[in-house]
Amino acid sequence: MEKQDQQGMVEVVADKIWKFFSSVKLAVVLLIILAVVSVIGTVIQQNQAPEEYLKEYSLTTVQWFETLGFFDLYHTWWFVLLLLLLTANLTICTLERFPHAWKAMRAPLKPLEDDGFKAVPYKKEIMIKGGMEAAETAALRALQGKRYTHQLTKEQGVTHLASQKGAYSRMGVYVTHVSIILIFVGALIGAFFGFKGFLNLPEGEASAVVYLRNEPLWDQIMDGFGISKSPVIHDPRGGVPAMPLGYYVRTDDFEVDYYANAGRPTGMPSEYWSILSVYDLQQQKVLEKRIRVNDPLTHHGITFYQSSYGTIPNATGRIVLNVSQKNSPGPGETVVLMPGTSVYVKSIDRTIKAAGLAPFGMRDAATGQVQYYQARNEELINPTVELEVYRGKSLAYKTQVMKVDSSEPSMPEDYRISYVDYWGARYTGLQVTKDPGVWIVYAGFIMLCVGPLIAFFGSHRKLWVRIQDRKGQAAVLVGGSSNRNRLAFEREFNSIVEAIAK
Amino acid sequence: MESAQLFNFATVAYLVSMVGYISYLAFRNEGIGKVASYVTYAGLVLQTIALAMRWIESYQMGIGRVPLSNLYESLVFFTWSTVLIYLLVEWKYKTRAFGAFVMPVAFLALAFINFAGISTDISPLVPALKSNWLFYHVLISFLGYAAFGVAFAVSMIFLLIDMEDRGPVRDLGIGLGAMAALAVIGYAMAAAGERMKLIFWMGLGVLVLVWFLYLVMRGAKNKPQVYLFWSMCVTLAIGLMVAMGFDIVYLNLTHTLQPGESMKQHLFKASFLSKSLVNVVVAWGLIAGLFWFIWSKGMSLKKLLVQYVPSQEILDDVTYRMIAIGWPLLTGGIITGAVWANSAWGTYWGWDPKETWSLITWFVYAIYLHSRYVRGWKGTQMAVISAVGFLAVIFTYLGVNLVLSGLHSYGGMN
Numbered sequence: 001m002e003k004q005d006q007q008g009m010v011e012v013v014a015d016k017i018w019k020f021f022s023s024v025k026l027a028v029v030l031l032i033i034l035a036v037v038s039v040i041g042t043v044i045q046q047n048q049a050p051e052e053y054l055k056e057y058s059l060t061t062v063q064w065f066e067t068l069g070f071f072d073l074y075h076t077w078w079f080v081l082l083l084l085l086l087t088a089n090l091t092i093c094t095l096e097r098f099p100h101a102w103k104a105m106r107a108p109l110k111p112l113e114d115d116g117f118k119a120v121p122y123k124k125e126i127m128i129k130g131g132m133e134a135a136e137t138a139a140l141r142a143l144q145g146k147r148y149t150h151q152l153t154k155e156q157g158v159t160h161l162a163s164q165k166g167a168y169s170r171m172g173v174y175v176t177h178v179s180i181i182l183i184f185v186g187a188l189i190g191a192f193f194g195f196k197g198f199l200n201l202p203e204g205e206a207s208a209v210v211y212l213r214n215e216p217l218w219d220q221i222m223d224g225f226g227i228s229k230s231p232v233i234h235d236p237r238g239g240v241p242a243m244p245l246g247y248y249v250r251t252d253d254f255e256v257d258y259y260a261n262a263g264r265p266t267g268m269p270s271e272y273w274s275i276l277s278v279y280d281l282q283q284q285k286v287l288e289k290r291i292r293v294n295d296p297l298t299h300h301g302i303t304f305y306q307s308s309y310g311t312i313p314n315a316t317g318r319i320v321l322n323v324s325q326k327n328s329p330g331p332g333e334t335v336v337l338m339p340g341t342s343v344y345v346k347s348i349d350r351t352i353k354a355a356g357l358a359p360f361g362m363r364d365a366a367t368g369q370v371q372y373y374q375a376r377n378e379e380l381i382n383p384t385v386e387l388e389v390y391r392g393k394s395l396a397y398k399t400q401v402m403k404v405d406s407s408e409p410s411m412p413e414d415y416r417i418s419y420v421d422y423w424g425a426r427y428t429g430l431q432v433t434k435d436p437g438v439w440i441v442y443a444g445f446i447m448l449c450v451g452p453l454i455a456f457f458g459s460h461r462k463l464w465v466r467i468q469d470r471k472g473q474a475a476v477l478v479g480g481s482s483n484r485n486r487l488a489f490e491r492e493f494n495s496i497v498e499a500i501a502k
Numbered sequence: 503m504e505s506a507q508l509f510n511f512a513t514v515a516y517l518v519s520m521v522g523y524i525s526y527l528a529f530r531n532e533g534i535g536k537v538a539s540y541v542t543y544a545g546l547v548l549q550t551i552a553l554a555m556r557w558i559e560s561y562q563m564g565i566g567r568v569p570l571s572n573l574y575e576s577l578v579f580f581t582w583s584t585v586l587i588y589l590l591v592e593w594k595y596k597t598r599a600f601g602a603f604v605m606p607v608a609f610l611a612l613a614f615i616n617f618a619g620i621s622t623d624i625s626p627l628v629p630a631l632k633s634n635w636l637f638y639h640v641l642i643s644f645l646g647y648a649a650f651g652v653a654f655a656v657s658m659i660f661l662l663i664d665m666e667d668r669g670p671v672r673d674l675g676i677g678l679g680a681m682a683a684l685a686v687i688g689y690a691m692a693a694a695g696e697r698m699k700l701i702f703w704m705g706l707g708v709l710v711l712v713w714f715l716y717l718v719m720r721g722a723k724n725k726p727q728v729y730l731f732w733s734m735c736v737t738l739a740i741g742l743m744v745a746m747g748f749d750i751v752y753l754n755l756t757h758t759l760q761p762g763e764s765m766k767q768h769l770f771k772a773s774f775l776s777k778s779l780v781n782v783v784v785a786w787g788l789i790a791g792l793f794w795f796i797w798s799k800g801m802s803l804k805k806l807l808v809q810y811v812p813s814q815e816i817l818d819d820v821t822y823r824m825i826a827i828g829w830p831l832l833t834g835g836i837i838t839g840a841v842w843a844n845s846a847w848g849t850y851w852g853w854d855p856k857e858t859w860s861l862i863t864w865f866v867y868a869i870y871l872h873s874r875y876v877r878g879w880k881g882t883q884m885a886v887i888s889a890v891g892f893l894a895v896i897f898t899y900l901g902v903n904l905v906l907s908g909l910h911s912y913g914g915m916n
Binding site: 041057 | 565626627628629630632633695696697700703704707711715815816819826827829830833834837840841842844845846847848849850851853855858859861862865866868869872873875876877902
């Protein structure tokens, strides 16, 4: 007896929980709560350094906010719980209502009896002189004209036409709801099995790890329970945790193009790109790709996005020059030297010295004079090299070459020296992510685009026509109902009745 | 002929059409209504050509980008979409009654551009914006905003028509008293430091929310409250516009913006946030006066409108239709933004203030749709939710950039 009661209790509670989660009221309340608490995270800047917060708020406020999780609101347990509740609500609402909708969609067309005609919201009776046959043809033509599918039955001298269209539109709301569930599931998969990291990689250097902003939750949990070791390398001194890639990624080259104004670079980047190559652990080159903003590289599920760049403080790179004969079209000879050093170039029998290098020089096209400008953070906006060319030990001439030049640099002898690159003094800033859930999210996105369209612009419309003989004339009774967009249906209903009457 | 000239012609056309639609209501003359419609069509065509030309001009300048990427272009495009959607409604519902409400929005947005001295230069794009997604993302989002804008205008008409009387003057007194009290408390708390200011804003937020909820739940039974809400919305729309215009005039007279300084830092510094107590008091006095004027004259406007606008059932239906168009578009805007962010940064969702506010807007309209479908609500309550939704849209579009900080670049007023 007692056991049965207990079971009854469990059922009652389960039933109550199910009812609670299947209510649309809950959905609306959750949406309101989510909308309201989301505002907080837009007013208080998220994930700033503690010093930044202390500039704006008092210490007690900061402590309160910290406790409530307001500085990383969207990842607090209670915010995630709200999202989970909404998803649970959505799932149970869908499970609760879907079978009815499916039944309503698949329900076979049935002729409508008298009672049915009393219940439908729209009905009208008209008399047609041409008799039963003519009325039937007119009704069929009218229904087909509006793309209704119909079923015709005749019994005891009465013709019944049952027709409908847009039954599929009953699925729109479920497509929409399932899409949101998919997006949530995809996001969870991303959080459990994916990571977000970054890597600042100088030109010419390679790395086998990236630095993490967040560690995959799964690895953390498994590691926490001692089930399996997380691959993440933690720095005992509290540095940024690193994730091994399983291969090397190397920056072969990095370059920025700047918008030019009248042939002079403005310092506003128009495009920046890196040539990345991937080497396996045996140091065999696997692939190479030029990545730029909005065009990343993906290898083994890990994607490298071009996100920033910078000049390495106090680094010395290599100046790459090209020396070519003025009167022969060949590709010329590549010359590499460090700033402040010189190199003997055999083909022209001269020693070239890179006397100086400035990050941002520009030549006045009229006078040929080079002016140097301040570049923030030593950014290489238009690297300019001061060259000294020696014949033996004696200085032959001085000149300047630069990346973007407004006119020809002075080259008094029968060869030309031109600037190619200043390599190795910059790093490329890469955003590195792994997100195995993204395809599920994208599937959700596609469904979320389609679902509301089906739901809002389709409607399940039903029309019934009953044709009876009444003293040589055909009495045509038309009845109709629509689950949505009643005003539009009313117009269609009236036009169908008119079409039959004609 | 340059695009800039054509944009000016379009602005003039919208001015004429605005005057036309208002005169149509005032003089009850079908002829004037027809002329207003034709002028609006002409304005839209001019604006469309101007947008296309601006696109071509950007290529001639060697920049080559879609004309949808700074505040100026987004305002122009917002106007374009609003007029387009309005004309569709006019054609579909065969009524010109909404023109007098929608066209002022379009004209004011364009006038605001000229008045505010927002830069109309075709500036080059930062690399992150160089993506085909830019076009789809902005196009879809702004069509959505425009649909919500029309829904808002129609809801405001609905609410006005819905009022039987404006209620006792006592209500207005209570409303004004509450405003005055809140303003005094607000200034006092803001003066007492950042923490008190924050507490004030949070408290105000909760208060406003409770009021909204009350209006949605009980509004149908307490129409005078809804009328107060209606007057408040209209007052805010006009008042904030004028206050911003005043900021710009004041700024141009006293100060030139330094590089790196934005309009944002000067918002309402000439009125509500002025250092001079006189300015603050005058600004609030004007707002209170405007509020009183709108509240007391609204019923006369209603009497005029009733003869023109379609039945409440149709107004309710138009609002719903616009939201049923706007919501999938907003969804599409959010999704294209997410896909783009993922291709640029590897994160489809980063809880950036703009993203978050678009999601909040999405929630509000989701609430609208669920209340309508599942709970079968109609009329007053729905119009209130639609109005609240559009307040969220405006905040997503402009407020986030003016008040908060984030990734979306076009917010800077210069």
